Amino acid sequence: xxxxxxxxxxxxxxxxxxxxxxxxxxxxxxxxxxxxxxxxxxxxxxxxxxxxxxxxxxxxxxxxxxxxxxxxxxxxxxxxxxxxxxxxxxxxxxxxxxxxxxxxxxxxxxxxx
Amino acid sequence: xxxxxxxxxxxxxxxxxxxxxxxxxxxxxxxxxxxxxxxxxxxxxxxxxxxxxxxxxxxxxxxxxxxxxxxxxxxxxxxxxxxxxxxxxxxxxxxxxxxxxxxxxxxxxxxxx
Numbered sequence: 664x665x666x667x668x669x670x671x672x673x674x675x676x677x678x679x680x681x682x683x684x685x686x687x688x689x690x691x692x693x694x695x696x697x698x699x700x701x702x703x704x705x706x707x708x709x710x711x712x713x714x715x716x717x718x719x720x721x722x723x724x725x726x727x728x729x730x731x732x733x734x735x736x737x738x739x740x741x742x743x744x745x746x747x748x749x750x751x752x753x754x755x756x757x758x759x760x761x762x763x764x765x766x767x768x769x770x771x772x773x774x775x776x
Numbered sequence: 777x778x779x780x781x782x783x784x785x786x787x788x789x790x791x792x793x794x795x796x797x798x799x800x801x802x803x804x805x806x807x808x809x810x811x812x813x814x815x816x817x818x819x820x821x822x823x824x825x826x827x828x829x830x831x832x833x834x835x836x837x838x839x840x841x842x843x844x845x846x847x848x849x850x851x852x853x854x855x856x857x858x859x860x861x862x863x864x865x866x867x868x869x870x871x872x873x874x875x876x877x878x879x880x881x882x883x884x885x886x887x888x889x
Contacts, residue, residue: 707866708880762824762875763809763824763868764821764878768816768817
């Protein structure tokens with residue numbers, strides 16, 4: 664059974680600070696890792712993906728992957744109120760095929776002005 | 777032009793009824809999915825299709841029957857609706873083997889009363 668675990672929160676962070684979101688996964692065969700942002704009443708939107716161990720940066724977002732620890736994280740620098748949303752961690756098992764993604768239950772992030 | 781469009785967006789129906797949700801994508805993707813997001817926001821894959829062929833059929837009651845007339849369309853028919861079927865159903869599409877291309881539709885809010 665593939666599982667992706669996230670702390671549901673809410674995680675409250677002051678505006679301008681760094682928000683740190685964490686995720687662990689159970690399947691060691693997982694090869695691709697994703698962070699989606701979902702605003703209330705909207706569809707999930709891909710903000711970061713990472714395939715290799717280490718860090719990947721895109722603007723204010725940094726994804727971190729540690730396959731040995733089966734751990735993925737997302738850092739949001741200079742947090743803005745518009746970053747308030749639910750962040751879904753998702754894991755793909757293979758690099759090919761139509762397996763889709765296994766999602767965690769999401770962390771609700773609140774950025775306090 | 778909407779990339780992945782679903783109809784209807786909102787659906788309220790009585791227990792025991794049969795209903796369908798339609799999905800179309802214009803991204804040129806070859807793989808399509810149905811995901812279900814329950815009241816606790818847990819997003820779980822139900823089905824995936826690649827070029828009209830069923831690839832994934834997760835543990836879903838056989839009251840749910842997907843149909844893909846071509847690779848740009850994936851419909852979901854639900855028989856004998858139950859209260860527990862109330863959820864948001866998201867259609868998504870991607871290129872096979874490229875999970876970073878998964879793009880979600882806006883969702884269909886189904887309420888069974």
